[in-house]
Amino acid sequence: MHEDFDRCVRAVRSRDARFDGWFYTAVRTTRIYCRPSCPGMPPKAENMTFFPSAAAAQQAGYRACKRCRPDASPGSPQWNERADLAARAMRLIADGVVDRAGVPGLAARLGYSVRQVERQLLAEFGAGPLALARAQRAQTARLLIETTALPMSEVAAAAGFGSIRTFNDTVREVFALPPTELRLRAGRQVASPGVLSLRLPFRQPLCPDNLFGHLAATAIPGVEEWRDGAYRRTLRLPHGTGIATLRPTVDHIACQLALTDLRDLARAISRCRRLLDLDADPIAVDDLLAADPVLAPHVRREPGRRVARTVDGGELAIRAVLGQQVSIAAAKSHLARLVHDHGDPVHDPAGGLTHLFPTAATLAELDPDRFALPRARRDTIAALVSALANNAIDLGVGADRERARARLATLPGFGPWTVETIAMRALGDPDAFLPGDLTVRAAARALGLPHTPSALTAHASAWRPWRAYAVQYLWAIGEHRL
Numbered sequence: 001m002h003e004d005f006d007r008c009v010r011a012v013r014s015r016d017a018r019f020d021g022w023f024y025t026a027v028r029t030t031r032i033y034c035r036p037s038c039p040g041m042p043p044k045a046e047n048m049t050f051f052p053s054a055a056a057a058q059q060a061g062y063r064a065c066k067r068c069r070p071d072a073s074p075g076s077p078q079w080n081e082r083a084d085l086a087a088r089a090m091r092l093i094a095d096g097v098v099d100r101a102g103v104p105g106l107a108a109r110l111g112y113s114v115r116q117v118e119r120q121l122l123a124e125f126g127a128g129p130l131a132l133a134r135a136q137r138a139q140t141a142r143l144l145i146e147t148t149a150l151p152m153s154e155v156a157a158a159a160g161f162g163s164i165r166t167f168n169d170t171v172r173e174v175f176a177l178p179p180t181e182l183r184l185r186a187g188r189q190v191a192s193p194g195v196l197s198l199r200l201p202f203r204q205p206l207c208p209d210n211l212f213g214h215l216a217a218t219a220i221p222g223v224e225e226w227r228d229g230a231y232r233r234t235l236r237l238p239h240g241t242g243i244a245t246l247r248p249t250v251d252h253i254a255c256q257l258a259l260t261d262l263r264d265l266a267r268a269i270s271r272c273r274r275l276l277d278l279d280a281d282p283i284a285v286d287d288l289l290a291a292d293p294v295l296a297p298h299v300r301r302e303p304g305r306r307v308a309r310t311v312d313g314g315e316l317a318i319r320a321v322l323g324q325q326v327s328i329a330a331a332k333s334h335l336a337r338l339v340h341d342h343g344d345p346v347h348d349p350a351g352g353l354t355h356l357f358p359t360a361a362t363l364a365e366l367d368p369d370r371f372a373l374p375r376a377r378r379d380t381i382a383a384l385v386s387a388l389a390n391n392a393i394d395l396g397v398g399a400d401r402e403r404a405r406a407r408l409a410t411l412p413g414f415g416p417w418t419v420e421t422i423a424m425r426a427l428g429d430p431d432a433f434l435p436g437d438l439t440v441r442a443a444a445r446a447l448g449l450p451h452t453p454s455a456l457t458a459h460a461s462a463w464r465p466w467r468a469y470a471v472q473y474l475w476a477i478g479e480h481r482l
Helices: 007-011 055-061 084-094 096-109 114-123 129-147 152-161 164-175 179-186 210-215 264-276 282-289 296-301 313-322 328-342 360-364 375-389 403-408 416-425 436-446 455-462 465-477
Strands: 025-028 033-036 050-051 196-201 226-227 230-236 241-248 253-259
Touching: 007 050, 007 196, 007 375, 007 455, 025 055, 025 403, 033 055, 050 055, 050 196, 050 375, 055 129, 055 375, 084 096, 084 114, 096 129, 129 164, 129 179, 129 196, 129 264, 129 313, 152 164, 152 179, 152 264, 164 360, 210 226, 210 241, 226 264, 226 465, 241 264, 253 264, 282 296, 282 465, 313 328, 313 360, 313 375, 328 360, 360 375, 436 465, 455 465
Parallel strands: none
Antiparallel strands: 025 033, 025 050, 196 253, 226 230, 230 241, 241 253
8 A cells, every 4th residue: 555655645644543554654854754643743745755564664764753653553454364475474573483583484484485585575565574573673672661660681682682782773763762761751660570561552443342252252261261351361472471461442452461571572462463353454344344235234333343363373273173063161161171181380360360271282192082072073183283283284373374274174073164263263364254154154044144055155255355254243143152
């Protein structure tokens, strides 16, 4: 979109928050860059230039606006919607792959050469993988500077900077302020080490009942809970563990993170955003679905439905298998036993969380007969955890969706419902569809839509590429079975 100059100018002049994260406005006269909804006086059109990412603006020598904080915009919805190389790379960069494994590690995860990845990202986002990761480190540093009392040397290390000098230079360059001045402007910090409170922005509207209701209804005891108006869950992260507390408000998600290692901050934020589908573009989704006269009244009544996703693709796949053809209560009972017997314990002084969800590697070492399940289901679980543990199937944020679908379909006991559930919630495919789901079919019948899988799929072609969101509206009509 950043190449459509006139459209970008109109969005800036109207301060349209829907385009925050889609592009960034740089002002040649002041050398700052802003989000489209910046409350400041819009610059003259001849002084504007537009960039596809904050990293590209920073690389061109612009600093972040102090008023609108463009570095904290919601991510572009294209990064989650698209399934191509550039979008997969952006999801992996947000998950910290470049910080942990460098650009060669990113390229290896994607299955391309370093040169191909760098060329593609430069063409798409105006910056290479190192610059994109640097922009993320700068945002992480700002959060730590403003919300903790950590010494700057510890902030630098936690944000992923190799030296205090690089940290100081980057903060000054990106924010036009030294780190100590950023902290002074932010005021008093929280006192608890390792506990961070922050705001997760999203594009309006958002229907929290749909999103948090799903997570609360399917919460695994010990791993997840709904407490005092917030969804809480444990996180397994690259450097340690964490507990996320997520509470919906009118214009943001209030997020509290308790981390054993602050180097995991950016990854924890990325996973929480992905779990809640916060980078979605609800206007685009609802406009298309409301074009169907049958769905239109439901979209108008509760706009902004999101797809409840996951913080770990392997965990979601195991949950989907254990949820096959059983009630929510039965699935939770199976999962609670699995977690209690094989999950790593955690300490949660603020609530009732007790364990991390067990890893696929841990479950792959077990005798399948230890699972209190029918033989066919045990074989399915055994095949899945073996494939995940051996990296034969990638369900991570940078996975190739169609390749993952194809490999899942080869496993015993994996039919279309299970594959598409994993595609929708683990792989983040916005067009995943469940025409054979009993609740979807019942809702379609109640609305007068075709309700056989083939006929419903044909009708749903008009809902593409947002069929996963159509499923959310259909589920709301009947009792949700996931």
